[in-house]
Amino acid sequence: MTSFADLDLDPRVLKAVADAGYRQPTPIQADAIPYALEGRDVLGIAQTGTGKTASFTLPIITALLKGRARARMPRSLILCPTRELASQIADSLAVYSRHVRLSRALLIGGVSFAEQDQLITKGVDVLIATPGRLLDHFERGRLLLTGVQIMVVDEADRMLDMGFIPDIERIFRLTPFTRQTLFFSATMAPEITRITKEFLQNPARVEVAPQASMSENTAQHVCVFRAGHRSREAKEKRIVLRSLIREQGDRLTNGIVFCNRKSDVDIVARSLQVHGFSAQAIHGDLDQKQRMRVLDSFRNGDIVLLIASDVAARGLDIPNVSHIFNFDVPNHAENYVHRIGRTGRAGRSGSAFTICLSPRDDRDLSDVERLIKQAVPRLALPQSAEEEIRTLGSGGRGRPRSAARANRPSKSVADKPCSTADEGRKKRGQRSRQIRDARPAPPKAPDGPVQGMGSHVPDFLKTSFTKRPSSSP
Ligand code: AMP
Numbered sequence: 001m002t003s004f005a006d007l008d009l010d011p012r013v014l015k016a017v018a019d020a021g022y023r024q025p026t027p028i029q030a031d032a033i034p035y036a037l038e039g040r041d042v043l044g045i046a047q048t049g050t051g052k053t054a055s056f057t058l059p060i061i062t063a064l065l066k067g068r069a070r071a072r073m074p075r076s077l078i079l080c081p082t083r084e085l086a087s088q089i090a091d092s093l094a095v096y097s098r099h100v101r102l103s104r105a106l107l108i109g110g111v112s113f114a115e116q117d118q119l120i121t122k123g124v125d126v127l128i129a130t131p132g133r134l135l136d137h138f139e140r141g142r143l144l145l146t147g148v149q150i151m152v153v154d155e156a157d158r159m160l161d162m163g164f165i166p167d168i169e170r171i172f173r174l175t176p177f178t179r180q181t182l183f184f185s186a187t188m189a190p191e192i193t194r195i196t197k198e199f200l201q202n203p204a205r206v207e208v209a210p211q212a213s214m215s216e217n218t219a220q221h222v223c224v225f226r227a228g229h230r231s232r233e234a235k236e237k238r239i240v241l242r243s244l245i246r247e248q249g250d251r252l253t254n255g256i257v258f259c260n261r262k263s264d265v266d267i268v269a270r271s272l273q274v275h276g277f278s279a280q281a282i283h284g285d286l287d288q289k290q291r292m293r294v295l296d297s298f299r300n301g302d303i304v305l306l307i308a309s310d311v312a313a314r315g316l317d318i319p320n321v322s323h324i325f326n327f328d329v330p331n332h333a334e335n336y337v338h339r340i341g342r343t344g345r346a347g348r349s350g351s352a353f354t355i356c357l358s359p360r361d362d363r364d365l366s367d368v369e370r371l372i373k374q375a376v377p378r379l380a381l382p383q384s385a386e387e388e389i390r391t392l393g394s395g396g397r398g399r400p401r402s403a404a405r406a407n408r409p410s411k412s413v414a415d416k417p418c419s420t421a422d423e424g425r426k427k428r429g430q431r432s433r434q435i436r437d438a439r440p441a442p443p444k445a446p447d448g449p450v451q452g453m454g455s456h457v458p459d460f461l462k463t464s465f466t467k468r469p470s471s472s473p
Contacts, residue, residue: 002030008037010062012099017058020095026051028208032182033059035204039180043196043203047186047338048085048155050208053092056152056182060126061097063150069103069123073147078128079171081158083108084292086128089154093126102126107133117142131159131167138174145174156185156192161262161309162285165191172199187310187332218344221379222329222354222365228393234264236389237355238271241327243385244353245277245305248323251351254298255323257307258339260331268327269307279305310335326354333367353379 004017004025025033028046035042036059046052060076069075080086090106097104105119107129113136120127120143127134137143151172153159159168172181172195181200185192196203223240227233245252257272259265262283269281280294280303297303310330324343330336336354343350354376356365369375 007033007058008062009033009058010065010100012065013058013061013096016096016098017054019098022054026055026208028052028206029055029058031206031208032056032204035206036060036180036182037062039063041181041200041203042183043200043205044182044184045186045188045205045207046184047208052154052184052208053089054096056154056184057089057093057096059182060150060152061093061100061102064102064125065100069125070147071121071123072142073144074105074120074124074127075147076126076150076152077134077145077148077171077175078126078152078154079131079134079159079168080128080154081130081162081164083110083130085155086130090128093128104128107137109133113137113140131164131171134171135167145171146176148175148179150180150182151175152182152184154184156183156195157187157189160189160191165195169195169199187335217348218324218340218350218352220340220352220354220376222356222376223379223381224356224358224362224365225381226358228389232392233357234267235392237327237357238268239388239392240355240381240385241268241325242272242275242277243382243388244325244355245272245323246384247382248351251322252304253322254301254303255305255321255325256339256342257305257325257327258330258335259307259309260328262309264327265307265309272305272307277305278303279307281307283309310338322350324350324352326352329354329356329361329364329368331364333364333371336368337372 002025004014004022007025007030009017028044028050029052032042032044032052032055036056042056044052044055046055056078060078064075067075078086078089080089086106086108090104093104102125103119103123104126105116105124105128107116107120107127109130109132116133116137120137134143138145153168156168159165181203183196183200183203188196223244225236225240227236241257245255257268257279259268262285265281265283269279272279280297282291282294286294294303294306298306310332321343324339326336326339330339340350340352343352354365356362365376
């Protein structure tokens with residue numbers, strides 16, 4: 001097994017690592033650090049929690065020990081999606097560089113420009129920044145990126161989720177072609193692959209295999225069901241989710257509901273709120289303050305259910321939770337392991353429930369089971385869910401068959417009962433009466449015979465012989 005001493009790190013860096021209490025490099029560190037020290041580009045596929053921050057900061061510190069930074073020209077650049085992550089990296093860097101002299105600056109929103117500008121002017125060895133703030137400084141002419149020797153892109157998939165990819169491409173183009181790039185992402189979406197192909201040169205690919213074993217303290221279940229009707233799939237899944245949550249009763253102290261799509265995160269959160277659950281959404285679109293507020297509320301128990309996407313939950317320090325609910329089977333099997341890993345920690349017991357819409361999600365479920373090398377125990381559809389879905393389909397109990405219409409997002413979120421068919425008819429009647437009332441009254445037919453028409457003239461014909469009312473008011 002590799003030890004830190006086997007890695008070609010500067011002795012002062014090794015000392016700082018020992019001070020931090022690290023005994024052994026994590027797999028991503030053992031794999032990535034040698035390539036990074038050789039000066040190669042690295043494509044690291046790893047999540048937060050794997051020790052990836054040290055896998056790029058330790059070689060950066062070692063590499064930058066020779067040479068000095070010039071004014072306004074940082075020697076290395078670490079880009080990350082959020083202020084929170086940027087601050088965490090800055091803190092780690094401070095720990096690992098405590099025995100050497102390296103200057104660093106943090107360019108993030110919420111900190112005064114003047115203060116940041118002062119630091120950059122003095123010359124910075126390591127600049128840690130979010131893309132927007134970095135480009136602000138560049139556009140003001142306060143920063144040059146032509147001195148960047150090493151550039152790190154951290155949590156690229158979260159950058160993608162937050163719409164930062166065009167900024168990242170621009171920043172890449174502002175740095176020298178000869179730079180070394182260390183690029184990290186937890187998953188490789190096609191857009192991420194495209195960027196790595198364009199901006200990385202012959203990268204060494206290092207990947208942290210997702211844990212293949214699951215916590216034995218976590219009881220897993222999957223509820224496989226077929227939707228009664230395609231147009232109601234999402235609604236039926238929400239019914240199943242509510243039933244699963246209710247069935248847990250007091251066993252559920254707090255839980256995370258994972259959705260594959262960002263758009264579903266909001267819909268599911270609102271639906272749960274409408275049904276009286278204590279639930280809040282967390283996604284990448286929330287600003288830092290809002291995210292922190294939601295997380296704090298979840299940590300201190302004010303919110304019981306946190307609704308999240310994989311990307312939004314990544315990197316968040318979320319405490320052990322009693323329950324995980326997968327509103328969808330994850331598209332990437334490894335995300336299943338990461339989701340479930342949020343429960344059953346530190347010897348405590350946890351439960352995980354996955355909703356699998358058959359046949360659509362069958363393949364994703366097989367991928368999960370192949371990865372974790374076990375079958376997830378099947379759970380029958382909760383009876384309450386079955387009944388509610390049946391009611392939905394049959395239009396029974398005063399609900400019209402057209403209840404499917406209520407599946408449009410605005411209505412279905414609230415899951416409001418539709419008006420009854422009778423009410424609908426009554427409303428339609430009222431409307432047509434109103435329309436009729438708004439029309440001018442037909443002229444009264446003249447009494448008596450009409451010349452040239454004999455004595456059997458139908459009433460409607462009589463009107464044609466009278467003066468028609470003018471159409472103008
Ligand atoms: P990261 O994935 O970089 O956010 O690191 C996750 C946590 O692991 C941080 O709290 C680090 O301090 C810690 N860590 C990083 N490397 C090691 C290591 N080699 N041994 C023990 N802990 C580590």
